Amino acid sequence: MSIQNRDSFLQNVANHLGRPRKTEQVERSSFTVAPQWEVFKDHTQDELADELEAHCKVIHTTCKRTTVSELPHVLWETVKGYDGKSVIASDDKRNDAFGVTSFYKELEEQGVEFQLWNPSDGHYNMEFAERADVGITFSDITLAESGTVTLFNNSGNGRAISLLPRTYIAIIPKSTLVPRMTQAAKHIHDANQDGHPVSSCVSFITGPSNSADIEMNLIVGVHGPVEVTYIIVE
């Protein structure tokens, strides 16, 4: 039985509400306000990129801007800067178009240990990620206001890539920029309505992990990555 105790539980709830149990989709009355749609309402992609870049300072994140042709170079500089001796990356359909596939080959030739997330390697992906210096993924939707990359995790983009390595690099195609979480949520909602089920894990990532649990001092880098770089690609 995959759902237990539901009927008695919900009947009790309805009783307390003093009405029969509701089992059909309920009507939504319209909202009186929608402030979330006002943020950066008329911004262009370039202006959104500027907002993102500005907010990166607040979230302890390095932000770089480049073009597709320069991307491999910028990636190399960033990996080197992170003293990256082992790198794990997502198997993304954009890897070829952005010249990242050949960059990964180059990495291996340079003696960097490299793993492209691969379901057939099973648990090894996670073990590798755990000891890796750098994790690299694309951003699927990028939220300018909060400096957030959104990942729809899937078989090629394991949850661990952006989580277990010591540092994390997000490649942000400029076209993925939207004003804020509102647009991402609407996208997911619409897709769901159209019969495209949401991925088993959606990760909204805003900079490195941090904690203020010790005397309210901000400590950057707790359980997740200690350092993060965003690379915005024209």
Add this chain to the structure above:
Amino acid sequence: MPIKLGEASYKERIQSGIENDFMRGAVSSAQGRFRSGRLKAAEELGNWEDWRTRGEEIRTHTLENIDFYLQQLSDEVSKRGGKVFFAETAEEANEYINNVVKEKEAKKVVKSKSMVTEEIGLNEALEEAGSEVIETDLGEWILQMDEDPPSHIVTPALHKNKEQIRETFASKKGYKNSDMPEELATFAREQLRKEFLSADVGITGCNFAVTESGAITFVTNEGNARLVTSLPDTQISVMGMERLAPTWEDMEVLVSLLTRAAVGQKLTSYVTAITGTRLEDEVDGPEEYHLVIVDNGRSKILGTEFQSALHCIRCAACINVCPVYRHVGGHSYNSVYPGPIGAVLTPLLDGYDDHKELPYASTLCAACTDACPVKIPLHEQLIRHREIIVEREKKSPKSEQMMMEGFAQWASHPAAYKLSARMARTSLKPWTKDEIIKNGPGPLKGWTDVRDFPAPSKQSFRSWFKSRQKKERGQ
């Protein structure tokens, strides 16, 4: 009832709260920082009042139709391979979770911070059944080593300083380095990674469950909830039944309100939404997923004048502005839910008998109500509690009789609510000497014996609070 933290009386708790000098300092500086962060974020957001209105509208609609949304949520989670258990009581929830753990022959359970698991006493229940439970949130991990209950919803170890933390690490885990927060955190990271990788079961709470698609979201900064939901093969999420957002768009608004009101951040480092089990060809994420939906007294609140207390999104903004909390600290409330929301919620969930003093842990200055991102009329609900205690239950201890009569009187004149700050001043008058209260009645005495508690000034408590903050900052 596990919602209670211990047997010490409310007065004893206040006493020890006040004597712990570091804690009081830590609490007030945390309050100030959280609060200014919140104000800054609210300011940046522009039309904060519109955001609050939207939040209130979402929460009101959701609670009014909670039976439908719980049905939808359970259907969606089950479609995605998850198992859903509806638990009327804490005991039922704990028993179900214990059975899952037993079935998996799990020895080690990793958890991420969750008020509801604290409320139902899950850790104790698991430990009694022989499992090792590891709290992985930095603050909770520290507390767990010392067997100390949390004192603040957002930063649970607020009452500990770094020397105390170093001591704990050294005596319990053989830590040898300094008391620098970074070194302490690095040590915790290393220690906890081992636990994550060897754990059989992961348990999380839930900030919001998106009912339209069955996604359970976690709002965190440290990343431990991501580890808990990514590494162990079996995962259990436990949620209070009211933690629902009908759509992704509703969830988004509530998360924005939560992160801004709680910590003044636009978003926390991680907002993670997981749906059911991992898919066929995925290698991380749980292969077995359970959602436990807990009533534990909540349904009793539905359909009453306190229903909006269930709108709470656990941001702790009301706690951070509360002048009483500032003086007595979290443990004095003797509940897993401290501060104004705790004073409203605890008697509702656990009855008045053990918590009748809580509604008095307030000056009725209304700072909590003003701070609340979903517009819960907290101070009005506290007044209602007092009225109920005094008028219906007749349980008022003698020493508080006078105060209660005063409060009951105000509560019977709705217009007086607005004047509460001024009224508080009048009512406290007999004990006021040079604007400082020396010996207040009842719970006030606990702190005035040790430290002078300034009386609400003529203007209002809020402006007093502001000027006090300024004074502290040396302005």
